[in-house]
Amino acid sequence: MKVLVCISNVPDTTTKVRFIDDNRKLDTTGIQWVINPWDELSLTRALELKDVASNGIEKVTVAHVGSVAAEPVIRKALAIGADDAIRVNAEASDAYFVASQLAEVIKQNPYDIIMCGIESSDHNGSTVGGMLAELLGIPSVSAVSSLSIENGTFVLTREIDGGKENVQVPAPFVAVVQKGIAKEPRIAAMRGIMMARTKPIAVVEPAAIEAYTEVMGYEMPKPRAACKFVDAENAGQLIALLQNEAKVL
Amino acid sequence: MSVLVFVENWDGKFKKATFEMVSYASIVAEMSNSNVVALSIGNVENAELEKLGKFGATKVVSVTNDKLNFLDNQAYTSVIAQVAEKENAEVVILSNNNTGKALAPRLSVRLKAGIGSGVNHLPLSITPFVVQKRAYSGNAFANLLIKTPVKILTLAQNSFEIKENGSSTLIENFNADLGEGVVKTVVKDVQKQTGKILLTDADVVVSGGRGMKSPDNWAPLVEFAELLGAATACSRPVSDEGWRPHEEHTGQTGKIIAPNLYFAIGISGATQHLAGVSSSKYIVAVNTDKDAPIFSAAQYGIVGDASKVLPKLVEAVKEMKAK
Incomplete structure (x- = not known):
């Protein structure tokens, strides 16, 4: 059985974003790139499943659509424990473009479990996983907070509005994963970092796909009004302010 | 032409977020000179469906089928796509909750329609179709151009005021075509959070x-x-x-x-x-x-x-x- 984890590289989550070119492009100066947090958790869970021999997972591959600039992040995924990697050599123009490139890769070389993070912390689209499943014509389960293999059956927990459901789907399928899938992201050990240097990254040229959407520009949120302080001794006054001034109570 | 809005129900009832979505859809319809059609999947009584009229749905398409008792992303996508095609939908609106996030991307591929996800404003323009969405985890907004003839939007909760502007609505039952073996998700058990206000619903x-x-x-x-x-x-x-x-x-x-x-x-x-x-x-x-x-x-x-x-x-x- 083979597992594919789709990874995206995103600015470190503490980055103060700035834009250039008339607010059309992210200013990448000084940005630290990391594996998208949900993708990192997906990878961790995939490796945990592989660690249990009876699950029968022979390989965990990571796939990324992006330029050579993302290779350090891909190497990090290999250092954490992925066996190999595929990079589609193209600028990720939109979610449909990315999903279509991944679908082409998977059609060439099928996987049993495909894992995608529920969103990327840069575009916040929540779209690639579902699109990929539809392009491949296979089931998808979204908002997955647990994934296990029980006697060869895939058991997933998904979050619904106001609860959880335990579901089963046949492979191949796409699991769109969220928090809870793994406790903490796995950290690369020195041995993993050494081994990652020789693990293969296959570079694939992109298929001709036209994006569905295009970002015309970015805007920053309007700054909030300055904070109005209420003295701690008279904390109760806050309630009156919320009721009469803000009118939210 | 129409604006199709997929309305989810919780034990046969709609929520405030549902009415926000229909209100939003009715303004989008006004901007694009079309009508709002709401699609409900599952068992919802007519009295509840009629409420959607108050917020601007001129028609409610109701689909009931035992195969749709639980969310199967492929089956639901197929139903929404059938209704979108039948109603000649130009814009399809879903909630940006877990269900909407599960269905919108599949629907995007099925209808060859670009998605604006997590939008919290009315479209900035209809021709060309530009929406504003969250980006960089709330640190910025992106103005997104959707280039495809059909557009899909997922609306962030509590981002649009409820507006009563319509009146009566036509309820139409639709028999969706669901072939054998479409449903592949088997739901083993459900744990519902009861008696508590849901975090995502709370004011x-x-x-x-x-x-x-x-x-x-x-x-x-x-x-x-x-x-x-x-x-x-x-x-x-x-x-x-x-x-x-x-x-x-x-x-x-x-x-x-x-x-x-x-x-x-x-x-x-x-x-x-x-x-x-x-x-x-x-x-x-x-x-x-x-x-x-x-x-x-x-x-x-x-x-x-x-x-x-x-x-x-x-x-x-x-x-x-x-x-």
């Missing part, structure tokens, strides 16, 4: 952070929330420590919420936390550190210890309610 949220110091100190926070009819939430360290359940974690990797009023009690306000709550209309912060970043995001603040401030807040709410 007011009271959230505790590490400044609460111990899981044993939560009683006044819970009491405060109950008095306000608010949902309870927490920061990531609190859920990581197991002080509170993971479902309560709000922030970048937890739940992203946009209530009218958010109380951050003993939360310093790291970027990752703010990413989950920055769309709240009002933020109130209580923290011992006057330089904590949460105060830059808040409109009201108290510099003080949660254990001393909370009882005072509880008392003040009791007084307010007694009036």
